[in-house]
Amino acid sequence: MTQDLLTRPAGEPAPPARTGLLLRVLPPGLYAGRARMLVERSLLVNRRMWLVVFTGFFEPLFFLLALGQGLGALVGGVTGPGGESLTYAEFVAPGLLAASAMNGAVYDATFNIFFKLRYAKLYDAVLATPLGPMDVAIGEVTWALLRGGLYSAGFLAIMLGMGLVGSAWALLALPAALLVAFAFAAVGMAATTWLRSWQDFEYVQLVLLPMFLFSTTFYPLSVYPGPLRVAVEAFPLYHAIELMRGLTTGAVHWGVLGHAAYFVVLAVLGVAVAARRLGRLLLR
Amino acid sequence: MIEDTALVRARGLVKRFGDFEAVRGIDVEVRRGEAFGFLGPNGAGKSSTMRMIACVSPRSAGELRVLGEDPDRHGPRIRARLGVVPQQDNLDNELTVRQNLHVYGRYFGLPRARVRAKAEELLEFAQLTDRADDEVEPLSGGMKRRLTIARSLVNDPELLLLDEPTTGLDPQARHLLWDRLFRLKQSGVTLLVTTHYMDEAEQLCDRLVVMDGGRVVAEGSPAELIRSHATREVLELRFAPGGQDAAVPLARELADRVEVLPDRLLLYTGDGEAALAAVQRRGVQPVATLVRRSTLEDVFLHLTGRSLVD
Amino acid sequence: MTATVRAPAQSTGQVPGPVRATLLVVEGLWTWYRRHWRSTLVSSVLQPLLxxxxxxxxxxxxxxxxxxxxxxxxxLAGASYLQYIAPALLVAAALQNAAGEATYPVLSGFKWQKNYWAVTATPITPHQLAHGSLLWIAIRVAVSGAAYLLVAALLGAVAGPGALLALPVAVLTAMAFAAPLAAFAATTRSGGEGFNVIIRFVVLPMTLFAGTFFPVEQLPALVRPLAWVTPLWHGTELARGLSLTGVPPLAALGHVGYLVVWLAVGVVVTRWRFRVRLTT
Structure with a gap:
């Protein structure tokens, strides 16, 4: 229910041209293969902001404790994806894992990047070096991802400690969370390039909040009447939650791969659009 | 409420921040209708003095009367009759130009109709009528400055306080601003200006005090100050690297007074051309020479041994 | 275009009385709101409804x-879960919105936009500015709360007319928390990183654990006192009681008294911090 507010921040000789698979579909000059410079910069800045980074971990944990333990007593058991009966905490934990991967990645990719883009003019300085917009896009998304990965790993460890993990498949929940975070960060970053002012962040909220609340995070799809179910199934977060819930409860089937493929496509599209838009905004 | 002819009267005025004494007992008197300046480098105590006069900073010691009243006791009453242009624009960036004027006028207890009419007049005055309905954020520095000045006039102030009005503006924007301030002065508004630009002080001020290290080191009109603290003309000599030191003894011989700056010598003399001829006669070869009239910069250099702007 | 501004011998500025001055500060903030209210709808009204x-x-x-x-x-014997959480979410949302309005916008007035200095260069005093800023937050929260209640009633979430009393309770609770926060914001010199910590470690846990979604009796006995000291718990108990079952007068008095103490301390300290920062 809170917003992750911004963490505020402040080269080397040109590398040889590289042509990876992804790069062939992108215009030349957009990518110098040095995205890690941006990641290193974020690490440097955030070393001083460790408190903000550290506290981000607690948000899903508070939700888990409040809803799983406190509210759980009022809710009782819920039917899981494999038809088995789950405690409410077992049910809600993977939902929160997916939602926090989304929230963390999107807020990092929107608030921070908007600030750097419009106010700190960081990227103008970066692009005056051999680095290109693609380095910026991948670098920033990777940073958002590292942060999200740390949170997810911590949250999974707590789930394990609380006995909320029902299967060894849960080991795959960490890479799955990273994939989800990557896709959301990429899309969020692309969206940020269209935002004009801080007030426009209300639109980000307008998308994220209903998704967080209605994508079966807190109760199963069966609550909804037929047509609403179809709408919920269209939410990206719904697929993330299905993925996580399948893995942590052990109800794994081929459909899980479909959910994963959904995010691979989303990630590729997001990065491509973000790089093109950043190029348009910065290199004109 | 007895009003004397002095709009501001300070005696032994002191401002301390903890152990640091920013203003060290100054005496100042500003008369109705004049443009009065505080000239001095950064850190001279100008802004602290201005804030005390603006009734937003209690004095640490001494006497102060603004518009005949004591700022400590009648702050709001005095502020109702002042206009303040702070060093840094503090406009509401998320409101339009016109809204900034409306909102500010209301703080002075003015009726809505009066504020609306006054805002149009001020928009015209500040040459911002075209931008009236734009938000402040994207305006240029010069436009924001003009809006800040327009805003300060919304209550028809008897005394207008301007803290570094043109610092950070390009030359064109400065001249436009000076023109507006000159018009204000013509229409009878008393101006109180701080600046570290001598050209600004010479342009705007009838009378000024030179401040340094929290004290007043001289007082008078620009012409008086130049007459009593500098010669009529100055000869500037620049030398090839290493050549300056050798020329100093000769310079001292030829001029009333010599200032040795890192990059040039300043020779103060009644007749610059004659001094230049003498220098050349004695076989000294500067790479560049300039004869000019003395300015307030020279006054300041003489009084403090330092330049106004580093 | 040779506009000149004539200066009369006497300025037109007046000194508004303390009440009028406070309302003029509110009017200034209203001018901002009239232009930007759309951007506040999601977090102030839509979020609690969702x-x-x-x-x-x-x-x-x-x-x-x-x-x-x-x-x-x-x-829950006499009401649905929807009706159980409706008054609590009203209070929680009011508190969150007030907390948001009492932090970054206040710090901006001092630090980034610096428009507080513009206001106090006029006859308005720092105390009046503090009063007006706090009153404005209360008005905003009251209006958002009324909009929320209206939609909640349409959804069948309002059990009875007692819910109308929940609105002033929500405003009181919100201000009991926001006033001390405004004092903190007025003291803050840094970029406001502390606000994030307060929102994450005070506001969010308070919303989740202090009775909004489930009674604090569900918490381990050891942590229950932590919930009891929060203003939110008192506001939630009161608002829920008034909406559903009624509240014993003595308990109501206790809750209101506790909230009023927070509010009073907050207002006094905010006034003081505004004066100190704006008149040095």
């Missing part, structure tokens, strides 16, 4: 099914 629908209607089906909730929570 929570109400998700938790009250969606999750509520599990709580209400077979009288499950009623076995643990007495209030």
């Amino acid at each position: 929570y109400l629908v998700a938790m009250g209607v969606g999750l509520g089906t599990f709580v209400d099914a077979g009288g499950r909730g009623a076995r643990t929570v007495p209030e």
Whole structure:
């Protein structure tokens, strides 16, 4: 229910041209293969902001404790994806894992990047070096991802400690969370390039909040009447939650791969659009 | 409420921040209708003095009367009759130009109709009528400055306080601003200006005090100050690297007074051309020479041994 | 275009009385709001309503099914889970919005936009500016709360006319928390990183654990006192009681008294911090 507010921040000789698979579909000059410079910069800045980074971990944990333990007593058991009966905490934990991967990645990719883009003019300085917009896009998304990965790993460890993990498949929940975070960060970053002012962040909220609340995070799809179910199934977060819930409860089937493929496509599209838009905004 | 002819009267005025004494007992008197300046480098105590006069900073010691009243006791009453242009624009960036004027006028207890009419007049005055309905954020520095000045006039102030009005503006924007301030002065508004630009002080001020290290080191009109603290003309000599030191003894011989700056010598003399001829006669070869009239910069250099702007 | 401004011998500026001055500060903030209110709708009105629908209607089906909730929570014997959380979400949302308005916008007035210095260069005093800023937050929260209540009533989340009394309770609770926060913001010199910590470690846990979604009796006995000291718990108890079952007068007095103390201390300290920072 809170917003992750911004963490505020402040080269080397040109590398040889590289042509990876992804790069062939992108215009030349957009990518110098040095995205890690941006990641290193974020690490440097955030070393001083460790408190903000550290506290981000607690948000899903508070939700888990409040809803799983406190509210759980009022809710009782819920039917899981494999038809088995789950405690409410077992049910809600993977939902929160997916939602926090989304929230963390999107807020990092929107608030921070908007600030750097419009106010700190960081990227103008970066692009005056051999680095290109693609380095910026991948670098920033990777940073958002590292942060999200740390949170997810911590949250999974707590789930394990609380006995909320029902299967060894849960080991795959960490890479799955990273994939989800990557896709959301990429899309969020692309969206940020269209935002004009801080007030426009209300639109980000307008998308994220209903998704967080209605994508079966807190109760199963069966609550909804037929047509609403179809709408919920269209939410990206719904697929993330299905993925996580399948893995942590052990109800794994081929459909899980479909959910994963959904995010691979989303990630590729997001990065491509973000790089093109950043190029348009910065290199004109 | 007895009003004397002095709009501001300070005696032994002191401002301390903890152990640091920013203003060290100054005496100042500003008369109705004049443009009065505080000239001095950064850190001279100008802004602290201005804030005390603006009734937003209690004095640490001494006497102060603004518009005949004591700022400590009648702050709001005095502020109702002042206009303040702070060093840094503090406009509401998320409101339009016109809204900034409306909102500010209301703080002075003015009726809505009066504020609306006054805002149009001020928009015209500040040459911002075209931008009236734009938000402040994207305006240029010069436009924001003009809006800040327009805003300060919304209550028809008897005394207008301007803290570094043109610092950070390009030359064109400065001249436009000076023109507006000159018009204000013509229409009878008393101006109180701080600046570290001598050209600004010479342009705007009838009378000024030179401040340094929290004290007043001289007082008078620009012409008086130049007459009593500098010669009529100055000869500037620049030398090839290493050549300056050798020329100093000769310079001292030829001029009333010599200032040795890192990059040039300043020779103060009644007749610059004659001094230049003498220098050349004695076989000294500067790479560049300039004869000019003395300015307030020279006054300041003489009084403090330092330049106004580093 | 040779505009000149004539200066009369006497300035037109006046000194507004203390009440009028406070209202003029509110008027200035209203001018901002009139231009930007759309951008505040999601977090002030839509957010609590979405929570109400998700938790009250969606999750509520599990709580209400077979009288499950009623076995643990007495209030749920006579009301649905939707009606149980509706007044609590009103209070929680009011508090969150007030907390948001009392932090970054206040710090901006001092630090980034610096427009507080513009205001106090006029006859308005720092105390009047503090009063006006706080009053404005209260008005905003009251209006958002009324809009929320209206939609909640249409959703069948309002149990009876007692819910109308929940609105002033929500405003009081919000201000009891926001006033001390405004004092903190007025003291803050850094970029406001501390606000994030307060929002994450005070506001969010308070919303989740201090009685909004489930009674604090569900918490381990050891942490219950932590919930009891929060203003939110007192506001929630009061608002929920007034909406559903009624509140014993003495308990009501205790809750109101506790909140008023927070508010009074907050206002006094905010006034002081505004004066210190604006008149040095």
